[in-house]
Amino acid sequence: MSGLLAHLPGAAAFAGRRVTVAGLGVSGVSAARALARAGAHVTAVDGGDGERPRARAAELAGEGVDVRLGDGDTLPPGTELVVTSPGWRPDSPLFAAASAAGAEVIGDVEVAWRLRGPAGPPWLAVTGTNGKTTTVRMLAAILTAxxxxxxxxxxxxxxLVDAVxxxxxxxxLAVELSSYQLHWAPSVRAHSGAVLNLAPDHLDWHGSMAAYAAAKGRVYEGNVAACVYNAEDPATEALVREADVTEGCRAIGFTLGPPGLSQLGVVDGxxxxxxFLxxxxxxxxxxxxxxxxxxxxxxNIANALAAAALARAYGVExxxxxxxxxxxxxxxxxxxHVADVGGVAYVDDSKATNTHAAAASLAAYPSVVWIAGGLAKGATFDxxxxxxxxxxxxxxxxxxxxPLIAEALARHAPGVPVVEVTEAxxxxxxxxxxxxxxxAAPGDTVLLAPACASMDMFANYAERGHSFAAAVRALPAAP
Known part of the structure; x- marks a missing residue:
C-alpha cells in the first residue's frame, strides 16, 4: 500500500481502488483528500463550476485528485466505489450509473468509520428531527469537563473524516448524524446512540416517513452500551426495539417528568x-x-438529558x-433572546425550520406573537x-x-389576528x-419560529435570524 495514511488499519480498504467522490463541499473535500492519501485513485465530480468549486479543485489537484466540474451526473469509467456528500438524493443519475456498474455507494461518514479502524476513538452519536446540533455540543462540553x-x-x-x-x-467523538448521512453509512456502530425525536421531515429525499424513520434508526445498530430514546416520543422507543445491538446494551429513556427505572428525567428542578447508578x-x-x-x-432540557445520558453511558461522572x-x-x-423592548421580549429561533421545531419553540412561552413562513417543504400546519x-x-x-399557515390559523385559531407581509x-x-x-403587549414574546426553510427570501436560516435581530434593534425604543 502506498498512501500517506498507509499506517492506518482502515486505509487498506481503499488502497488501489478507483473511487469517485460526489460533491465538493466540506465533507467531499475531506473525503477526497483522505482517500487519496490512503492510496486510492480518486476522481471528484461536482455540478458547479464557480469560483469556490474551482478553488477546491485546485486544492485537491495538489493531492493527486482528478476533479471534473460542471457535470455531477456522469460516472467516470472504471469507478469501483462512489462516496457521496449528504445532500445528494438517492435517485441521482450518478448513483443509478453506479448501481448499473456494480459500484458501491457510501457516504463520508462511512468513509470515516472505515478509516477509523477497530482501534479508533469511539463515537457517541446523536440524530433526530430537531435538537441534534445543540445536543452534540452539550455532549462535547460534558466530555470536555x-x-x-x-x-x-x-x-x-x-x-468527521478529519476527526478520525x-x-x-x-x-x-460527539457525532451528529443526519438521516442523509445514516442512509449512506451501513456499517457504522456507535458506542452509544440517541434519537431525540421523530417528525415528518425530508420526505422528498427519503420517499416516505417509514424510510426516514428507518434511516434515523440506524444510529442504534450495533450500539455497545446504550440506546438513548425519548420516552415521550414512542416512535423513538420503537426504533430501539427494532435495533440489532451488542449483547448487554441497554435502552435508556429520557423524560421531562420524574424518571422511571433506567431513565433520566426532572424532579423538583x-x-x-x-x-447509571x-x-x-x-x-x-x-x-x-x-x-x-x-x-x-x-x-432544551430534553436535549440536555439526552446529552447527559450518552455521557453517563460512556462513564462520565x-x-x-x-x-x-x-x-x-x-x-x-x-x-x-435578542432584546426586551417596551416590556416585550424578542426571540430569534430562525433555526426552527420545520413544524416540529416551531412547536417546541412556541411551547416555551406563555403568550406569543408569532412570525412564521418561508418554504414549507411539503409540510402542513394544522x-x-x-x-x-x-x-x-x-x-x-x-x-x-x-398562505398555508394563514389557512391553518383560520381553521384552528380564528380569533387570532393575522398579518400577511407581501413584500419579498x-x-x-x-x-x-x-x-x-x-x-404585542407587555409580557408577550415576539417569536421568530418560521416552521419553514428560508431560501425563498434569505441565503439561509442564519441570514434570516440576523435580519430579524437587526429589525428588532432598529425599533424606536430598542436599547
Missing part, C-alpha cells in the same frame, strides 16, 4: 439519573439543575455533567396551529408559503417586526 479530548463533529460542520485522522487522536431501583442521582441549562426551555452544561453556550438563532392556538396573541406571516425583498423582515410589535 470530564477531562476527555473530544470534538463535536459530523453534520455539525466539522469533518486527528493526531494526537481524540479519546471519544433537578436533572436526575435513575439509569448501582441502586437505581430505589434512588436517583442528581446531575445538574434545570437552571444550569441555557436556555431552560422544555425542549455526575459532576462533569453539571460542569459541562454550565459551560455550554447555545449557537445563534436557537431560541436566542397540528402545529391547533397545539399553539391557546398561546398565540397574533401572527405575522412572511414568505412564499405563508430585504425590507420584509423589518415590516414583519413592526407589525408584530403592533400586535
Amino acid at each position: 470530564a477531562g476527555l479530548r473530544t470534538a463535536a463533529v459530523g453534520n455539525i460542520g466539522a469533518s 485522522l486527528a493526531d494526537p487522536p481524540y479519546d471519544v 433537578v436533572l436526575a439519573d435513575r439509569a 448501582p441502586d437505581r431501583l430505589h434512588r436517583a442521582q442528581e446531575l445538574a439543575g434545570v437552571a444550569d441549562v441555557d436556555p431552560p426551555a422544555p425542549h 455526575p459532576r462533569a455533567v453539571r460542569d459541562g452544561l454550565r459551560a455550554f453556550r447555545p449557537d445563534p438563532h436557537r431560541i436566542e 397540528d402545529l396551529v391547533r397545539e399553539a392556538a391557546k398561546t398565540l396573541r397574533g401572527a405575522v406571516l412572511i414568505g412564499a408559503d405563508r 425583498g430585504t425590507g420584509a423582515m423589518a415590516e414583519a417586526v413592526r407589525e408584530a410589535t403592533g400586535l
